Amino acid sequence: SQKIEQNSEALNIQEGKTATLTCNYTNYSPAYLQWYRQDPGRGPVFLLLIRENEKEKRKERLKVTFDTTLKQSLFHITASQPADSATYLCAREVGNQGGKLIFGQGTELSVKP
Amino acid sequence: EAGVAQSPRYKIIEKRQSVAFWCNPISGHATLYWYQQILGQGPKLLIQFQNNGVVDDSQLPKDRFSAERLKGVDSTLKIQPAKLEDSAVYLCASSLDMANTEAFFGQGTRLTVV
Numbered sequence: 015s016q017k018i019e020q021n022s023e024a025l026n027i028q029e030g031k032t033a034t035l036t037c038n039y040t041n042y043s044p045a046y047l048q049w050y051r052q053d054p055g056r057g058p059v060f061l062l063l064i065r066e067n068e069k070e071k072r073k074e075r076l077k078v079t080f081d082t083t084l085k086q087s088l089f090h091i092t093a094s095q096p097a098d099s100a101t102y103l104c105a106r107e108v109g110n111q112g113g114k115l116i117f118g119q120g121t122e123l124s125v126k127p
Numbered sequence: 128e129a130g131v132a133q134s135p136r137y138k139i140i141e142k143r144q145s146v147a148f149w150c151n152p153i154s155g156h157a158t159l160y161w162y163q164q165i166l167g168q169g170p171k172l173l174i175q176f177q178n179n180g181v182v183d184d185s186q187l188p189k190d191r192f193s194a195e196r197l198k199g200v201d202s203t204l205k206i207q208p209a210k211l212e213d214s215a216v217y218l219c220a221s222s223l224d225m226a227n228t229e230a231f232f233g234q235g236t237r238l239t240v241v
Binding site: 020048050055057058059060063103107113114115116118119120 | 162
């Protein structure tokens with residue numbers, strides 16, 4: 015079965031540094047991966063989608079990579095700010111199942127001023 | 128544009144009671160999802176609708192959970208009877224269709240079963 019794993023340990027970094035979160039998947043490469051942000055008591059908010067044939071995607075201070083050899087996606091936040099503190103979720107599509115997504119358990123990021 | 132609306136926001140019930148959650152997706156979104164999120168875990172898909180038809184309900188505990196989307200818009204998720212392990216946040220999400228899968232989530236309903 016397809017699985018997706020994120021580092022369950024919280025990531026604590028200093029303001030201004032780059033945060034890097036990891037998402038690993040098993041079995042075949044998904045056609046795309048998605049990244050979401052979730053704040054306490056709120057639903058996840060979509061951030062980025064990266065397709066299998068895209069090695070890298072950027073949006074403002076966010077960068078996502080997709081390495082099909084390592085079966086891994088990295089999510090980077092550059093020049094991090096305390097407002098970036100949240101839980102970040104990675105999700106993979108399940109092939110040929112009409113948009114079904116499997117989510118990782120999320121990584122909690124804390125940016126200290 | 129209005130987001131995904133869910134109600135109630137919180138619910139506390141005793142085990143063996145029943146409960147229902149309501150979701151109004153973003154207007155025009157054909158695909159609707161119900162997720163269960165247990166504290167410290169990622170969302171787990173319970174059921175996915177495309178318009179008023181079920182696309183995937185493989186992870187729905189059908190002996191106690193049911194869901195419907197009769198007119199292809201609003202949806203309800205019901206649990207009857209509830210168990211202690213059903214305590215979780217129930218998230219509704221919608222997307223434009225199954226090809227455009229950026230999901231828009233509601234705030235969720237936090238269910239506590241005592």
